[in-house]
Amino acid sequence: MNELNTRVLLASRPEGWPIEANFRIEEVPLVEPRDGELLVRSHWLSLDPYMRGRMNDAKSYAPKVEIGDVMVGGAVGEVLASKNGAYKVGDFVVGSFGWQTHAVSNGAGVMKVDPKRVPLSAYLGVVGMPGVTAYVGLLDIGAPREGETVVVSAASGAVGSVVGQIAKMRGCRAVGIAGGSAKCDYVTRELGFDACVDYKAGRLLEDLRAATPKGVDVYFENVGGEVLDAVLTRLNPFARIPLCGLVSQYNETKPYPVRNLGALLVNRVKLEGFIVSDRLPRWPEALGALAGWVAEGKLHYRESKAEGIRQAPRAFLGMLRGENFGKQLVKLA
Secondary structure, three states: OOOEEEEEEEOOOOOOOOOHHHEEEEEEEOOOOOOOOEEEEEEEEEOOOHHHHHOOOOOOOOOOOOOOOEOOOOEEEEEEEEOOOOOOOOOEEEEOOOOEOEEEEOOOOOEEOOOOOOOHHHHHOOOOHHHHHHHHHHHHHHOOOOOOEEEEEOOOOOOHHHHHHHHHHOOOEEEEEEOOHHHHHHHHHHOOOOEEEEHHHOOHHHHHHHHOOOOEEEEEEOOOHHHHHHHHOOEEEEEEEEEOOOHHHOOOOOOOOOOOOHHHHHOOOEEEEOOHHHHHHHHHHHHHHHHHHHHOOOOOOOEEEEEOHHHHHHHHHHHHOOOOOOEEEEEOO
């Protein structure tokens, strides 16, 4: 094979906010798949907040990326060559192929997808890991009931946007928290949330109080920090908090001191952190429902797209700063 594989490696570990120098781009010859393996050309790469944690040399729920290794990440693409009986040339698949244009896999964790049902890129977002995260976290942990108020932070993002729309399907009042008027307009006008609080407007507590006149029954947490502190003041007795992420804290060397933790005790709140990869038995149901809703036009989404693998580091840093609108992707082919 004469083609080259362009890949992004972790060059150094960041201290606080990462920079482009923490990454290194290289080109290497393609590797022929061996028995039981398949070669995939990725069309789209997913960029997600969890990747920031993998850059650290710290104990976590998943292994860190070693210096000099390809950055970890999900991608969707086409099988170019196969010596694995479960996959044939021309199949479209999604898997953890990393920040590279091509990948060799033994098939573990790889799933076939149908680009005729929903766009190929959607399998990395609304009909992929972020969508399943929203579905499982909200329904299994949040357990919203009709008439309740569901609040979700990072509401215009890949996970939060799905959370609010499912909450509306369940007959709940959906309130988003997002950064900036443009994102809040999108959350209410296009996604159908009942209200959206702009945390950048300087009136977080006041606006949250106005948007949740009956308090908060479910808070889907993606952000942490000041936003979490504010929502804690609005919790109802026996509220539920699916703890999905704390993106505002990932680059901080001094974490935000949450002051209102007493609300968890006083209101007998259920708070449960979760990692969606721990709940693989729930994925088939979730993916089936999400794909159906997208195909029927009931579930809306937006994507931010960078062009080319060499733009992945810059797009990733922009996502951490909140510059993306919806799911952050890199178009590779």
